[in-house]
Amino acid sequence: QDDSEYEGNSKPKRQTYDDPDPYKNLIEWLKDGKAEISKVQIEVQSEGHRTLRATQFIRQGEWVLFIPRTQYLSLEEVKKSCLINRKMIQINYKPNNIQTYFVNHLLQENRRKYSFWKPYIDVLPKDVSGFPTYFDAEQDALLKGSPTLFTVINQRKVFKEEYENLKEAVKEFQKYGYTYDDFIKFRILTISRSFTVQIGEKEQQQLLVPLADFINHDNNGFLKYGYSKDADGFFMQAVRNIQKGEELFYNYGQWSNKYFFMNYGFASLTNPMNQFDLDICLNKNDRLFNLKISLTKGNMCWGNRLVNETDHDTFRQSLATVRFTQISKLDDFLQLEEDVQNFKQFWPGWHTTIKTIELEKATFKALKGILVTELGNFASTIEDDERRLNDPQTPEFRKHIIMLTLREKQIIKKNIDICDLMLQVIDKSSEELKNLMKYYHYREITKYVNSQIIPLKLEQEGLA
Numbered sequence: 001q002d003d004s005e006y007e008g009n010s011k012p013k014r015q016t017y018d019d020p021d022p023y024k025n026l027i028e029w030l031k032d033g034k035a036e037i038s039k040v041q042i043e044v045q046s047e048g049h050r051t052l053r054a055t056q057f058i059r060q061g062e063w064v065l066f067i068p069r070t071q072y073l074s075l076e077e078v079k080k081s082c083l084i085n086r087k088m089i090q091i092n093y094k095p096n097n098i099q100t101y102f103v104n105h106l107l108q109e110n111r112r113k114y115s116f117w118k119p120y121i122d123v124l125p126k127d128v129s130g131f132p133t134y135f136d137a138e139q140d141a142l143l144k145g146s147p148t149l150f151t152v153i154n155q156r157k158v159f160k161e162e163y164e165n166l167k168e169a170v171k172e173f174q175k176y177g178y179t180y181d182d183f184i185k186f187r188i189l190t191i192s193r194s195f196t197v198q199i200g201e202k203e204q205q206q207l208l209v210p211l212a213d214f215i216n217h218d219n220n221g222f223l224k225y226g227y228s229k230d231a232d233g234f235f236m237q238a239v240r241n242i243q244k245g246e247e248l249f250y251n252y253g254q255w256s257n258k259y260f261f262m263n264y265g266f267a268s269l270t271n272p273m274n275q276f277d278l279d280i281c282l283n284k285n286d287r288l289f290n291l292k293i294s295l296t297k298g299n300m301c302w303g304n305r306l307v308n309e310t311d312h313d314t315f316r317q318s319l320a321t322v323r324f325t326q327i328s329k330l331d332d333f334l335q336l337e338e339d340v341q342n343f344k345q346f347w348p349g350w351h352t353t354i355k356t357i358e359l360e361k362a363t364f365k366a367l368k369g370i371l372v373t374e375l376g377n378f379a380s381t382i383e384d385d386e387r388r389l390n391d392p393q394t395p396e397f398r399k400h401i402i403m404l405t406l407r408e409k410q411i412i413k414k415n416i417d418i419c420d421l422m423l424q425v426i427d428k429s430s431e432e433l434k435n436l437m438k439y440y441h442y443r444e445i446t447k448y449v450n451s452q453i454i455p456l457k458l459e460q461e462g463l464a
């Protein structure tokens with residue numbers, strides 16, 4: 001069955017949706033498909049920035065909207081309904097990413113004048129230049145120093161490979177002349193607009209759901225979604241009462257700004273799940289370098305991450321990794337080997353426990369050194385960023401870059417402050433230490449100092 005079979009110069013028999021207002025077409029098309037969407041309305045804030053609002057009071061537990069199976073795209077459906085996907089399956093070509101199946105379907109339907117999916121495709125955002133994949137050199141420069149820049153560069157490479165591999169493997173893909181730009185545009189739209197729902201006990205399904213994909217993210221989102229077997233469709237449900245006129249949000253997930261930025265093109269200052277990624281590496285001049293490298297089976301660097309809260313495994317793991325790089329006494333190293341005898345694989349962040357106060361001091365100094373260098377690598381300072389964020393002239397997409405890198409810098413700064421505090425604490429006598437602790441803001445550090453540093457110090461001073 002060839003793709004051209006779908007086309008033809010005459011209009012298909014079924015209803016067409018050709019109001020100049022694409023949102024009207026979408027609504028009509030959904031209603032004709034028996035979607036239940038009367039409790040919501042679309043608000044266009046600006047081109048490409050739409051949101052949904054409640055048209056009436058919605059009680060907790062009620063469905064906010066319902067989209068039947070016929071009006072959304074599922075992975076299973078697009079595997080069947082798209083020619084290129086069928087070819088891919090026929091020749092047993094596995095795409096690098098399953099989202100490619102959706103992309104191919106959207107590319108196909110986008111070409112068809114009378115596609116059933118036209119009302120949906122017509123309201124997909126036209127401009128995706130706010131996504132980092134599309135940044136130019138000037139925009140990339142704003143990400144300088146941020147670990148997110150590496151992820152962006154890598155994502156571009158991955159997308160390019162996906163496109164080239166597909167072009168190479170499926171000749172129909174070439175035949176239709178789909179450009180790389182078309183491909184990544186739909187790739188990005190698929191990432192940023194898909195829902196994963198539980199279909200059966202174990203089965204999950206990825207969906208593109210018209211209208212539901214107009215709902216924006218908020219940490220305090222108050223909707224949940226799912227698939228109803230009885231109604232055979234996708235629903236959004238109110239987790240709490242919703243007032244008439246209220247803007248609707250759901251929580252896209254507990255992700256970091258970096259994740260949101262890469263997949264959705266936005267970042268937020270209030271995201272509690274932020275992170276700063278950093279590599280911690282062995283130093284080649286380390287006199288125990290050979291011993292360490294044999295223990296780590298050739299690993300020299302470890303990807304670590306720091307979050308805003310230091311009462312978190314990531315802080316302990318980063319610290320332990322730095323501690324491993326800082327061990328300089330053979331005795332300490334041998335003790336470490338004993339510590340890990342029971343583990344098949346040694347991982348510094350898990351296995352390098354506290355040895356001596358001296359080592360702790362070196363560790364906090366080294367971690368601080370790494371963080372100060374990282375902070376210095378950014379293109380702008382925290383103060384620059386705060387000023388630009390408050391400047392009404394700053395374009396919206398740029399604000400997201402600023403928020404992303406600002407939060408990364410704030411995390412670094414907080415962790416530097418903690419290193420400073422720890423260094424101070426370590427240098428105090430135990431009496432002073434107790435006094436100082438009264439003024440501690442960081443509950444977790446107090447806990448850490450209490451449980452780890454004080455006993456060590458008391459022991460060192462013969463007081464234990």
Ligand SMILES: C[S@@+](CC[C@H](N)C(=O)[O-])C[C@H]1O[C@@H](n2cnc3c(N)ncnc32)[C@H](O)[C@@H]1O
Pocket residue numbers: 048049050051125192193213214215216217218263264265266267268
């Ligand atoms: C599923 S869509 C939501 C509807 C979207 N606003 C629209 O007009 O099509 C996801 C996209 O909405 C935007 N978005 C969602 N939540 C956001 C937020 N909290 N802040 C900024 N942009 C957001 C981002 O552009 C994201 O890629």
